Amino acid sequence: MNLLLEARGLHLKFGAIAALDDVAIDVSAGEVVAIVGESGSGKTTLLRVLAGQMAPDSGTVRYLGGDVLGMTEAERRRLMRTDWGFVHQNPRDGLRMGVSAGGNVGERLMALGARHYGNIRDEAKAWLQRVEIDAARIDDLPRHFSGGMQQRLQIARTLVTRPKLVFMDEPTGGLDVSVQARLLDLIRALVHELGLSVLIVTHDIAAARLLADRILVMRRGQVVEQGLTDRVLDDPQHPYTQLLVSSVLAA
Amino acid sequence: MTEAGYNFAYLDEATKRMIRRAILKAVAIPGHQIPFGAREMPLPYGWGTGGIQVTASILGPQDVLKVIDQGADDTTNAVSIRRFFTRVAGIATTDATGEASIIQTRHRIPEKPLTENQILVYQVPQPEPLFKLEPHRAETRRIHALADYGLMHVRLYEDIARLGHIAKAYDYPVMVNERYLMSPSPIPAFDNPKMHQMAALQLFGAGREKRIYAVPPYTPVRSLDFEDHPFRPIRAPHACAICGSRTSYLDELITNDAGGRAFICSDTDYCQERQEAPKAAAE
Numbered sequence: 001m002n003l004l005l006e007a008r009g010l011h012l013k014f015g016a017i018a019a020l021d022d023v024a025i026d027v028s029a030g031e032v033v034a035i036v037g038e039s040g041s042g043k044t045t046l047l048r049v050l051a052g053q054m055a056p057d058s059g060t061v062r063y064l065g066g067d068v069l070g071m072t073e074a075e076r077r078r079l080m081r082t083d084w085g086f087v088h089q090n091p092r093d094g095l096r097m098g099v100s101a102g103g104n105v106g107e108r109l110m111a112l113g114a115r116h117y118g119n120i121r122d123e124a125k126a127w128l129q130r131v132e133i134d135a136a137r138i139d140d141l142p143r144h145f146s147g148g149m150q151q152r153l154q155i156a157r158t159l160v161t162r163p164k165l166v167f168m169d170e171p172t173g174g175l176d177v178s179v180q181a182r183l184l185d186l187i188r189a190l191v192h193e194l195g196l197s198v199l200i201v202t203h204d205i206a207a208a209r210l211l212a213d214r215i216l217v218m219r220r221g222q223v224v225e226q227g228l229t230d231r232v233l234d235d236p237q238h239p240y241t242q243l244l245v246s247s248v249l250a251a
Numbered sequence: 252m253t254e255a256g257y258n259f260a261y262l263d264e265a266t267k268r269m270i271r272r273a274i275l276k277a278v279a280i281p282g283h284q285i286p287f288g289a290r291e292m293p294l295p296y297g298w299g300t301g302g303i304q305v306t307a308s309i310l311g312p313q314d315v316l317k318v319i320d321q322g323a324d325d326t327t328n329a330v331s332i333r334r335f336f337t338r339v340a341g342i343a344t345t346d347a348t349g350e351a352s353i354i355q356t357r358h359r360i361p362e363k364p365l366t367e368n369q370i371l372v373y374q375v376p377q378p379e380p381l382f383k384l385e386p387h388r389a390e391t392r393r394i395h396a397l398a399d400y401g402l403m404h405v406r407l408y409e410d411i412a413r414l415g416h417i418a419k420a421y422d423y424p425v426m427v428n429e430r431y432l433m434s435p436s437p438i439p440a441f442d443n444p445k446m447h448q449m450a451a452l453q454l455f456g457a458g459r460e461k462r463i464y465a466v467p468p469y470t471p472v473r474s475l476d477f478e479d480h481p482f483r484p485i486r487a488p489h490a491c492a493i494c495g496s497r498t499s500y501l502d503e504l505i506t507n508d509a510g511g512r513a514f515i516c517s518d519t520d521y522c523q524e525r526q527e528a529p530k531a532a533a534e
Contacts, residue, residue: 102408110405115476117477
Protein backbone atom coordinates (compact mmCIF):
# COMPACT_ATOMS: atom_id res chain seq x y z
CA MET A 1 0.00 0.00 0.00
CA ASN A 2 1.52 3.34 -0.85
CA LEU A 3 0.87 6.09 1.62
CA LEU A 4 -0.85 9.25 0.39
CA LEU A 5 -1.42 11.27 3.50
CA GLU A 6 0.44 10.92 6.74
CA ALA A 7 -0.10 13.03 9.86
CA ARG A 8 1.76 12.75 13.15
CA GLY A 9 1.43 14.34 16.57
CA LEU A 10 -1.18 16.94 15.71
CA HIS A 11 -2.05 19.30 18.55
CA LEU A 12 -4.42 22.23 18.38
CA LYS A 13 -6.01 24.15 21.22
CA PHE A 14 -8.91 26.58 21.03
CA GLY A 15 -8.30 28.44 24.30
CA ALA A 16 -8.43 25.81 27.03
CA ILE A 17 -10.15 23.23 24.83
CA ALA A 18 -7.97 20.70 23.07
CA ALA A 19 -9.53 20.25 19.62
CA LEU A 20 -6.72 17.95 18.58
CA ASP A 21 -4.68 16.11 21.18
CA ASP A 22 -1.80 14.11 19.69
CA VAL A 23 -3.68 12.84 16.63
CA ALA A 24 -1.98 10.62 14.06
CA ILE A 25 -3.59 9.34 10.86
CA ASP A 26 -2.56 7.59 7.65
CA VAL A 27 -4.48 7.36 4.38
CA SER A 28 -3.25 4.95 1.72
CA ALA A 29 -4.02 5.06 -1.99
CA GLY A 30 -7.50 3.74 -2.78
CA GLU A 31 -8.55 3.65 0.84
CA VAL A 32 -11.70 5.12 2.39
CA VAL A 33 -11.18 6.26 5.95
CA ALA A 34 -14.03 7.51 8.12
CA ILE A 35 -13.62 9.77 11.12
CA VAL A 36 -16.58 9.36 13.46
CA GLY A 37 -17.45 10.95 16.77
CA GLU A 38 -20.02 13.23 18.31
CA SER A 39 -20.29 16.96 17.73
CA GLY A 40 -17.32 18.87 19.11
CA SER A 41 -15.00 15.88 19.13
CA GLY A 42 -12.60 17.54 16.69
CA LYS A 43 -13.56 15.69 13.49
CA THR A 44 -14.00 18.69 11.24
CA THR A 45 -11.01 20.46 12.77
CA LEU A 46 -8.88 17.43 11.94
CA LEU A 47 -10.16 17.43 8.37
CA ARG A 48 -9.38 21.11 7.94
CA VAL A 49 -5.89 20.71 9.37
CA LEU A 50 -5.18 17.76 7.08
CA ALA A 51 -6.40 19.73 4.06
CA GLY A 52 -4.03 22.55 5.00
CA GLN A 53 -6.85 25.00 5.64
CA MET A 54 -5.93 25.46 9.28
CA ALA A 55 -2.55 25.38 10.99
CA PRO A 56 -2.11 23.12 14.05
CA ASP A 57 -0.10 24.22 17.10
CA SER A 58 2.31 21.38 16.44
CA GLY A 59 2.62 18.21 14.40
CA THR A 60 3.26 17.30 10.78
CA VAL A 61 1.08 16.56 7.75
CA ARG A 62 2.70 15.03 4.69
CA TYR A 63 1.12 14.36 1.29
CA LEU A 64 3.15 11.99 -0.88
CA GLY A 65 6.11 12.88 1.29
CA GLY A 66 5.68 16.65 0.84
CA ASP A 67 5.04 18.92 3.81
CA VAL A 68 1.44 20.19 3.59
CA LEU A 69 1.70 22.76 6.38
CA GLY A 70 4.81 24.37 4.92
CA MET A 71 3.31 24.84 1.45
CA THR A 72 2.79 28.28 0.04
CA GLU A 73 -0.75 29.44 -0.65
CA ALA A 74 -0.13 28.98 -4.40
CA GLU A 75 1.05 25.39 -3.98
CA ARG A 76 -1.85 24.56 -1.68
CA ARG A 77 -4.38 25.97 -4.14
CA ARG A 78 -2.77 24.06 -6.97
CA LEU A 79 -3.04 20.83 -4.98
CA MET A 80 -6.63 21.67 -4.10
CA ARG A 81 -7.43 22.02 -7.81
CA THR A 82 -5.57 18.94 -9.02
CA ASP A 83 -4.87 16.08 -6.61
CA TRP A 84 -7.36 17.00 -3.92
CA GLY A 85 -11.06 17.66 -3.65
CA PHE A 86 -13.17 18.98 -0.81
CA VAL A 87 -16.88 18.21 -0.45
CA HIS A 88 -18.54 20.55 2.02
CA GLN A 89 -21.40 19.63 4.29
CA ASN A 90 -23.46 22.48 2.91
CA PRO A 91 -23.44 22.47 -0.90
CA ARG A 92 -23.76 26.25 -0.81
CA ASP A 93 -20.18 26.41 0.49
CA GLY A 94 -18.85 24.30 -2.35
CA LEU A 95 -20.93 25.55 -5.29
CA ARG A 96 -21.25 28.87 -7.03
CA MET A 97 -24.96 29.44 -6.64
CA GLY A 98 -25.13 32.11 -9.34
CA VAL A 99 -23.41 29.98 -11.98
CA SER A 100 -25.12 27.24 -14.01
CA ALA A 101 -24.60 23.55 -13.22
CA GLY A 102 -22.36 23.20 -16.28
CA GLY A 103 -20.25 26.19 -15.24
CA ASN A 104 -19.87 24.75 -11.76
CA VAL A 105 -18.62 21.43 -13.08
CA GLY A 106 -16.41 23.16 -15.67
CA GLU A 107 -14.74 25.60 -13.27
CA ARG A 108 -12.04 23.22 -12.10
CA LEU A 109 -11.33 22.20 -15.70
CA MET A 110 -10.99 25.83 -16.75
CA ALA A 111 -8.83 26.63 -13.73
CA LEU A 112 -6.48 23.90 -14.94
CA GLY A 113 -6.32 25.45 -18.39
CA ALA A 114 -9.11 23.77 -20.40
CA ARG A 115 -9.97 26.29 -23.14
CA HIS A 116 -12.24 24.32 -25.45
CA TYR A 117 -15.88 25.15 -24.75
CA GLY A 118 -17.30 22.07 -26.48
CA ASN A 119 -15.06 19.67 -24.58
CA ILE A 120 -15.75 21.36 -21.26
CA ARG A 121 -19.46 21.11 -21.92
CA ASP A 122 -19.33 17.46 -22.97
CA GLU A 123 -17.34 16.63 -19.87
CA ALA A 124 -19.85 18.52 -17.70
CA LYS A 125 -22.77 16.66 -19.31
CA ALA A 126 -21.10 13.30 -18.79
CA TRP A 127 -20.50 14.12 -15.13
CA LEU A 128 -24.05 15.29 -14.55
CA GLN A 129 -25.28 11.96 -15.88
CA ARG A 130 -22.80 10.13 -13.72
CA VAL A 131 -24.24 11.75 -10.61
CA GLU A 132 -27.78 11.10 -11.85
CA ILE A 133 -28.70 14.65 -12.81
CA ASP A 134 -30.56 15.04 -16.10
CA ALA A 135 -28.09 16.47 -18.64
CA ALA A 136 -30.89 18.74 -19.91
CA ARG A 137 -30.49 20.74 -16.67
CA ILE A 138 -26.91 21.71 -17.49
CA ASP A 139 -27.81 25.40 -17.83
CA ASP A 140 -29.99 25.60 -14.71
CA LEU A 141 -28.77 27.37 -11.61
CA PRO A 142 -27.99 25.22 -8.55
CA ARG A 143 -30.40 27.25 -6.48
CA HIS A 144 -33.23 25.66 -8.47
CA PHE A 145 -31.97 22.17 -7.53
CA SER A 146 -33.11 20.11 -4.56
CA GLY A 147 -30.73 19.61 -1.63
CA GLY A 148 -29.77 16.12 -2.78
CA MET A 149 -29.13 17.30 -6.33
CA GLN A 150 -27.00 20.18 -5.07
CA GLN A 151 -24.90 17.74 -3.09
CA ARG A 152 -24.51 15.47 -6.13
CA LEU A 153 -23.58 18.47 -8.24
CA GLN A 154 -20.93 19.40 -5.70
CA ILE A 155 -19.53 15.88 -5.95
CA ALA A 156 -19.46 16.07 -9.77
CA ARG A 157 -17.71 19.45 -9.58
CA THR A 158 -15.10 18.03 -7.23
CA LEU A 159 -14.45 14.77 -9.07
CA VAL A 160 -14.34 16.17 -12.62
CA THR A 161 -10.57 16.66 -12.48
CA ARG A 162 -10.13 13.13 -11.08
CA PRO A 163 -8.46 13.97 -7.79
CA LYS A 164 -6.51 11.33 -5.88
CA LEU A 165 -7.71 12.28 -2.43
CA VAL A 166 -11.11 13.68 -1.52
CA PHE A 167 -12.01 15.22 1.82
CA MET A 168 -15.70 14.96 2.66
CA ASP A 169 -17.24 16.82 5.58
CA GLU A 170 -20.59 15.22 6.48
CA PRO A 171 -21.67 14.88 2.83
CA THR A 172 -25.03 13.43 3.83
CA GLY A 173 -25.82 15.98 6.53
CA GLY A 174 -29.13 17.78 6.22
CA LEU A 175 -30.62 15.35 3.69
CA ASP A 176 -33.58 13.08 4.32
CA VAL A 177 -33.00 9.36 4.77
CA SER A 178 -33.92 8.06 1.31
CA VAL A 179 -31.86 10.79 -0.38
CA GLN A 180 -28.97 9.98 1.95
CA ALA A 181 -29.12 6.33 0.94
CA ARG A 182 -28.96 7.15 -2.77
CA LEU A 183 -26.12 9.59 -2.24
CA LEU A 184 -24.11 7.06 -0.25
CA ASP A 185 -24.70 4.49 -2.94
CA LEU A 186 -23.48 6.96 -5.56
CA ILE A 187 -20.39 7.93 -3.59
CA ARG A 188 -19.54 4.26 -3.05
CA ALA A 189 -19.87 3.49 -6.75
CA LEU A 190 -17.74 6.49 -7.80
CA VAL A 191 -15.06 5.76 -5.22
CA HIS A 192 -14.63 2.22 -6.49
CA GLU A 193 -14.86 3.18 -10.13
CA LEU A 194 -12.24 5.94 -9.88
CA GLY A 195 -10.10 4.29 -7.23
CA LEU A 196 -10.30 7.39 -5.03
CA SER A 197 -8.89 7.78 -1.57
CA VAL A 198 -11.47 9.41 0.66
CA LEU A 199 -11.28 10.88 4.10
CA ILE A 200 -14.84 11.25 5.26
CA VAL A 201 -16.05 12.92 8.43
CA THR A 202 -19.43 11.77 9.65
CA HIS A 203 -21.45 11.25 12.80
CA ASP A 204 -23.54 8.70 10.94
CA ILE A 205 -22.26 5.23 11.89
CA ALA A 206 -24.34 3.60 9.15
CA ALA A 207 -22.75 5.80 6.48
CA ALA A 208 -19.32 4.95 7.82
CA ARG A 209 -20.10 1.23 7.71
CA LEU A 210 -21.31 1.47 4.13
CA LEU A 211 -18.38 3.46 2.75
CA ALA A 212 -15.31 3.09 4.88
CA ASP A 213 -12.53 0.53 4.88
CA ARG A 214 -11.18 1.89 8.10
CA ILE A 215 -12.62 3.92 10.98
CA LEU A 216 -11.15 6.33 13.48
CA VAL A 217 -13.25 7.16 16.51
CA MET A 218 -12.60 10.59 17.99
CA ARG A 219 -13.52 11.97 21.36
CA ARG A 220 -12.38 15.25 22.91
CA GLY A 221 -9.67 15.68 20.33
CA GLN A 222 -8.20 12.22 20.73
CA VAL A 223 -8.42 9.14 18.55
CA VAL A 224 -9.75 6.62 21.05
CA GLU A 225 -10.03 3.67 18.73
CA GLN A 226 -9.20 2.80 15.15
CA GLY A 227 -9.26 -0.26 12.96
CA LEU A 228 -11.09 -1.99 10.12
CA THR A 229 -14.68 -0.82 9.92
CA ASP A 230 -16.32 -4.13 10.67
CA ARG A 231 -13.95 -4.84 13.53
CA VAL A 232 -14.56 -1.49 15.20
CA LEU A 233 -18.31 -1.51 14.75
CA ASP A 234 -18.92 -5.20 15.54
CA ASP A 235 -16.42 -5.53 18.34
CA PRO A 236 -15.88 -2.07 19.84
CA GLN A 237 -13.14 -2.05 22.48
CA HIS A 238 -13.26 1.44 23.93
CA PRO A 239 -16.20 2.28 26.21
CA TYR A 240 -16.95 5.39 24.16
CA THR A 241 -17.09 3.42 20.92
CA GLN A 242 -19.37 0.90 22.60
CA LEU A 243 -21.66 3.72 23.62
CA LEU A 244 -21.57 5.22 20.11
CA VAL A 245 -22.36 1.90 18.41
CA SER A 246 -25.12 1.00 20.86
CA SER A 247 -26.81 4.37 20.43
CA VAL A 248 -27.48 3.78 16.71
CA LEU A 249 -31.22 3.41 16.24
CA ALA A 250 -32.26 0.15 14.66
CA ALA A 251 -34.75 0.71 11.88
CA MET B 252 -3.15 82.44 -20.82
CA THR B 253 -2.51 80.19 -17.83
CA GLU B 254 -4.84 80.82 -14.91
CA ALA B 255 -3.02 82.58 -12.06
CA GLY B 256 -2.94 80.93 -8.66
CA TYR B 257 -2.62 77.37 -9.91
CA ASN B 258 0.47 75.22 -10.11
CA PHE B 259 1.32 74.02 -13.61
CA ALA B 260 -1.33 71.42 -14.60
CA TYR B 261 -3.44 72.04 -11.47
CA LEU B 262 -1.93 69.41 -9.12
CA ASP B 263 0.82 70.41 -6.70
CA GLU B 264 4.29 68.98 -7.33
CA ALA B 265 4.22 66.56 -4.37
CA THR B 266 0.98 65.01 -5.62
CA LYS B 267 2.38 64.69 -9.14
CA ARG B 268 5.46 62.98 -7.74
CA MET B 269 3.24 60.51 -5.85
CA ILE B 270 1.24 59.75 -9.00
CA ARG B 271 4.40 59.40 -11.08
CA ARG B 272 5.74 56.88 -8.58
CA ALA B 273 2.53 54.88 -8.98
CA ILE B 274 2.86 55.12 -12.78
CA LEU B 275 6.46 53.86 -12.67
CA LYS B 276 5.40 50.89 -10.57
CA ALA B 277 2.52 50.22 -12.94
CA VAL B 278 4.81 50.27 -15.96
CA ALA B 279 7.21 47.91 -14.19
CA ILE B 280 4.42 45.34 -13.60
CA PRO B 281 2.23 45.43 -16.73
CA GLY B 282 -1.46 45.02 -15.95
CA HIS B 283 -1.04 45.12 -12.17
CA GLN B 284 -3.25 47.63 -10.32
CA ILE B 285 -1.26 50.09 -8.19
CA PRO B 286 -3.11 51.99 -5.45
CA PHE B 287 -2.55 55.74 -5.32
CA GLY B 288 -3.91 58.67 -3.32
CA ALA B 289 -6.42 60.07 -5.78
CA ARG B 290 -7.22 63.76 -5.18
CA GLU B 291 -10.47 65.60 -5.49
CA MET B 292 -10.59 67.09 -8.95
CA PRO B 293 -12.83 69.89 -10.18
CA LEU B 294 -15.08 67.48 -12.04
CA PRO B 295 -17.38 64.70 -10.82
CA TYR B 296 -16.42 61.05 -10.42
CA GLY B 297 -17.19 59.18 -13.61
CA TRP B 298 -16.09 62.10 -15.76
CA GLY B 299 -12.46 61.10 -15.84
CA THR B 300 -10.94 62.08 -12.49
CA GLY B 301 -8.44 59.23 -12.78
CA GLY B 302 -7.41 60.00 -16.33
CA ILE B 303 -7.11 63.72 -15.65
CA GLN B 304 -4.76 63.13 -12.69
CA VAL B 305 -2.55 60.82 -14.77
CA THR B 306 -2.48 63.39 -17.58
CA ALA B 307 -1.68 66.23 -15.14
CA SER B 308 1.25 64.26 -13.73
CA ILE B 309 2.90 63.45 -17.06
CA LEU B 310 2.15 66.73 -18.81
CA GLY B 311 5.06 69.01 -19.76
CA PRO B 312 4.92 72.53 -21.26
CA GLN B 313 5.88 71.19 -24.72
CA ASP B 314 3.13 68.55 -24.83
CA VAL B 315 0.23 68.68 -27.23
CA LEU B 316 -2.95 67.25 -25.75
CA LYS B 317 -5.85 65.54 -27.47
CA VAL B 318 -8.92 64.47 -25.49
CA ILE B 319 -11.59 62.17 -26.86
CA ASP B 320 -14.86 61.01 -25.41
CA GLN B 321 -16.30 57.91 -27.14
CA GLY B 322 -14.04 58.73 -30.07
CA ALA B 323 -15.29 62.30 -30.47
CA ASP B 324 -13.24 65.47 -29.92
CA ASP B 325 -16.24 67.76 -29.65
CA THR B 326 -18.35 66.28 -26.84
CA THR B 327 -18.77 67.96 -23.45
CA ASN B 328 -16.30 65.80 -21.55
CA ALA B 329 -13.56 66.14 -24.17
CA VAL B 330 -14.04 69.89 -24.63
CA SER B 331 -14.08 70.53 -20.87
CA ILE B 332 -10.94 68.56 -20.11
CA ARG B 333 -9.08 70.13 -23.05
CA ARG B 334 -10.10 73.63 -21.88
CA PHE B 335 -9.15 72.75 -18.30
CA PHE B 336 -5.57 71.92 -19.30
CA THR B 337 -5.33 74.94 -21.55
CA ARG B 338 -6.23 77.11 -18.57
CA VAL B 339 -4.13 75.47 -15.85
CA ALA B 340 -1.11 74.43 -17.93
CA GLY B 341 -1.20 76.70 -20.95
CA ILE B 342 -0.37 73.81 -23.25
CA ALA B 343 -1.38 73.38 -26.87
CA THR B 344 -4.29 71.13 -27.76
CA THR B 345 -5.26 69.42 -30.98
CA ASP B 346 -7.95 67.29 -32.56
CA ALA B 347 -5.51 65.50 -34.87
CA THR B 348 -4.41 62.10 -33.56
CA GLY B 349 -1.08 62.31 -35.36
CA GLU B 350 -0.12 65.66 -33.81
CA ALA B 351 -0.84 64.84 -30.17
CA SER B 352 1.86 63.70 -27.75
CA ILE B 353 -0.66 62.77 -25.04
CA ILE B 354 -4.14 61.48 -25.79
CA GLN B 355 -6.60 61.18 -22.93
CA THR B 356 -9.46 58.93 -23.89
CA ARG B 357 -12.79 57.83 -22.59
CA HIS B 358 -13.90 54.48 -24.02
CA ARG B 359 -12.11 54.42 -27.40
CA ILE B 360 -8.69 53.92 -28.97
CA PRO B 361 -8.11 56.14 -32.03
CA GLU B 362 -8.33 54.39 -35.42
CA LYS B 363 -4.98 55.79 -36.52
CA PRO B 364 -2.10 53.64 -35.19
CA LEU B 365 -0.20 55.39 -32.38
CA THR B 366 3.55 55.86 -32.30
CA GLU B 367 6.36 55.49 -29.77
CA ASN B 368 6.24 59.25 -29.16
CA GLN B 369 2.69 59.17 -27.88
CA ILE B 370 1.06 58.25 -24.58
CA LEU B 371 -2.53 57.06 -24.35
CA VAL B 372 -4.29 57.81 -21.03
CA TYR B 373 -7.50 55.90 -20.33
CA GLN B 374 -10.27 56.98 -17.98
CA VAL B 375 -11.30 53.91 -16.00
CA PRO B 376 -14.51 53.60 -14.00
CA GLN B 377 -13.84 50.10 -12.60
CA PRO B 378 -10.27 48.78 -12.69
CA GLU B 379 -11.08 45.34 -11.24
CA PRO B 380 -11.90 42.84 -14.03
CA LEU B 381 -13.25 40.35 -11.46
CA PHE B 382 -15.71 42.91 -10.07
CA LYS B 383 -19.19 41.29 -10.09
CA LEU B 384 -17.62 37.82 -10.02
CA GLU B 385 -15.91 37.97 -6.65
CA PRO B 386 -17.31 40.48 -4.16
CA HIS B 387 -14.29 40.52 -1.81
CA ARG B 388 -11.39 42.76 -2.78
CA ALA B 389 -9.03 40.80 -0.54
CA GLU B 390 -9.92 37.68 -2.52
CA THR B 391 -9.56 39.34 -5.94
CA ARG B 392 -6.09 40.54 -4.93
CA ARG B 393 -5.22 36.97 -3.93
CA ILE B 394 -6.56 35.71 -7.27
CA HIS B 395 -4.33 38.21 -9.11
CA ALA B 396 -1.32 37.32 -6.95
CA LEU B 397 -1.74 33.62 -7.71
CA ALA B 398 -2.90 34.12 -11.32
CA ASP B 399 -5.83 31.86 -10.45
CA TYR B 400 -8.12 33.08 -13.24
CA GLY B 401 -10.48 30.11 -13.80
CA LEU B 402 -13.33 32.28 -12.52
CA MET B 403 -13.14 34.70 -15.45
CA HIS B 404 -13.45 31.80 -17.88
CA VAL B 405 -16.50 30.58 -15.95
CA ARG B 406 -18.11 33.94 -16.72
CA LEU B 407 -17.33 33.55 -20.44
CA TYR B 408 -18.57 29.95 -20.34
CA GLU B 409 -21.85 31.15 -18.84
CA ASP B 410 -22.29 33.66 -21.66
CA ILE B 411 -21.84 31.01 -24.33
CA ALA B 412 -24.10 28.54 -22.50
CA ARG B 413 -26.92 31.07 -22.21
CA LEU B 414 -26.56 33.19 -25.32
CA GLY B 415 -24.49 31.14 -27.73
CA HIS B 416 -21.64 33.65 -27.81
CA ILE B 417 -19.53 35.76 -25.47
CA ALA B 418 -21.81 38.70 -24.77
CA LYS B 419 -19.23 41.17 -23.53
CA ALA B 420 -19.10 43.85 -26.22
CA TYR B 421 -17.06 46.36 -24.20
CA ASP B 422 -14.66 46.17 -21.25
CA TYR B 423 -13.69 42.77 -22.61
CA PRO B 424 -11.13 41.17 -20.24
CA VAL B 425 -7.55 40.86 -21.46
CA MET B 426 -4.45 39.03 -20.30
CA VAL B 427 -1.45 41.34 -20.20
CA ASN B 428 2.00 39.89 -20.82
CA GLU B 429 0.47 36.43 -20.08
CA ARG B 430 0.41 37.28 -16.39
CA TYR B 431 -2.21 39.77 -15.19
CA LEU B 432 -5.89 39.80 -16.02
CA MET B 433 -6.81 43.40 -16.81
CA SER B 434 -9.86 45.47 -17.52
CA PRO B 435 -9.18 47.50 -20.67
CA SER B 436 -11.69 50.13 -19.43
CA PRO B 437 -15.01 50.26 -21.28
CA ILE B 438 -13.53 50.41 -24.78
CA PRO B 439 -15.41 48.32 -27.34
CA ALA B 440 -14.06 44.80 -27.83
CA PHE B 441 -13.35 46.04 -31.37
CA ASP B 442 -10.45 48.10 -29.96
CA ASN B 443 -8.89 45.26 -27.92
CA PRO B 444 -6.56 44.05 -30.71
CA LYS B 445 -5.09 47.58 -30.96
CA MET B 446 -3.70 47.23 -27.42
CA HIS B 447 -1.59 44.24 -28.45
CA GLN B 448 2.03 45.25 -29.09
CA MET B 449 1.01 48.91 -29.28
CA ALA B 450 3.94 51.28 -29.87
CA ALA B 451 2.58 53.90 -27.47
CA LEU B 452 2.64 53.72 -23.67
CA GLN B 453 -0.85 53.03 -22.28
CA LEU B 454 -1.74 54.38 -18.82
CA PHE B 455 -4.99 53.71 -17.00
CA GLY B 456 -6.31 55.91 -14.20
CA ALA B 457 -9.31 55.14 -11.97
CA GLY B 458 -10.00 58.13 -9.71
CA ARG B 459 -12.83 56.91 -7.54
CA GLU B 460 -11.29 53.45 -7.15
CA LYS B 461 -7.82 55.02 -6.64
CA ARG B 462 -5.92 52.66 -8.94
CA ILE B 463 -3.39 53.16 -11.71
CA TYR B 464 -2.21 50.47 -14.11
CA ALA B 465 -0.29 50.42 -17.35
CA VAL B 466 0.65 48.54 -20.48
CA PRO B 467 4.20 49.46 -21.61
CA PRO B 468 4.95 49.75 -25.35
CA TYR B 469 5.16 46.48 -27.29
CA THR B 470 3.53 44.32 -24.62
CA PRO B 471 1.41 41.31 -25.58
CA VAL B 472 -2.26 41.85 -24.73
CA ARG B 473 -4.56 38.88 -25.38
CA SER B 474 -8.34 38.91 -25.22
CA LEU B 475 -9.63 35.88 -23.33
CA ASP B 476 -11.59 33.32 -25.34
CA PHE B 477 -12.19 29.62 -25.98
CA GLU B 478 -10.50 27.61 -28.74
CA ASP B 479 -13.87 26.83 -30.35
CA HIS B 480 -15.33 30.29 -29.59
CA PRO B 481 -12.49 32.61 -30.56
CA PHE B 482 -12.51 36.30 -29.67
CA ARG B 483 -14.04 38.45 -32.40
CA PRO B 484 -13.96 42.20 -32.52
CA ILE B 485 -17.54 43.31 -33.11
CA ARG B 486 -18.36 46.10 -35.54
CA ALA B 487 -21.67 47.21 -37.08
CA PRO B 488 -21.72 45.74 -40.62
CA HIS B 489 -22.15 49.07 -42.41
CA ALA B 490 -20.12 51.81 -44.05
CA CYS B 491 -19.77 55.26 -42.46
CA ALA B 492 -22.53 57.52 -43.81
CA ILE B 493 -20.08 60.43 -44.05
CA CYS B 494 -16.68 59.07 -45.07
CA GLY B 495 -17.68 55.59 -46.27
CA SER B 496 -15.18 53.68 -44.11
CA ARG B 497 -15.85 49.98 -43.81
CA THR B 498 -13.13 49.33 -41.28
CA SER B 499 -13.65 51.92 -38.55
CA TYR B 500 -15.81 51.52 -35.46
CA LEU B 501 -19.28 52.99 -36.05
CA ASP B 502 -21.83 54.78 -33.88
CA GLU B 503 -25.50 54.33 -34.64
CA LEU B 504 -27.49 57.56 -34.82
CA ILE B 505 -31.24 57.93 -34.84
CA THR B 506 -31.98 60.55 -37.47
CA ASN B 507 -35.76 61.06 -37.16
CA ASP B 508 -38.87 59.82 -35.37
CA ALA B 509 -39.76 57.39 -38.19
CA GLY B 510 -37.06 54.88 -37.31
CA GLY B 511 -34.45 56.41 -39.59
CA ARG B 512 -30.89 55.63 -38.61
CA ALA B 513 -27.38 56.26 -39.81
CA PHE B 514 -23.99 54.82 -38.97
CA ILE B 515 -21.04 57.15 -38.69
CA CYS B 516 -17.44 56.82 -37.52
CA SER B 517 -17.07 57.10 -33.77
CA ASP B 518 -13.55 58.53 -34.26
CA THR B 519 -14.36 62.06 -35.49
CA ASP B 520 -10.76 62.96 -36.35
CA TYR B 521 -10.35 59.81 -38.47
CA CYS B 522 -13.62 60.58 -40.29
CA GLN B 523 -12.58 64.20 -40.88
CA GLU B 524 -9.23 63.16 -42.29
CA ARG B 525 -10.90 60.77 -44.72
CA GLN B 526 -13.34 63.43 -45.90
CA GLU B 527 -10.41 65.73 -46.66
CA ALA B 528 -8.72 62.99 -48.68
CA PRO B 529 -11.61 61.91 -50.94
CA LYS B 530 -9.44 59.53 -52.94
CA ALA B 531 -8.99 57.27 -49.95
CA ALA B 532 -12.69 57.37 -49.17
CA ALA B 533 -13.56 55.86 -52.54
CA GLU B 534 -11.83 52.56 -51.54
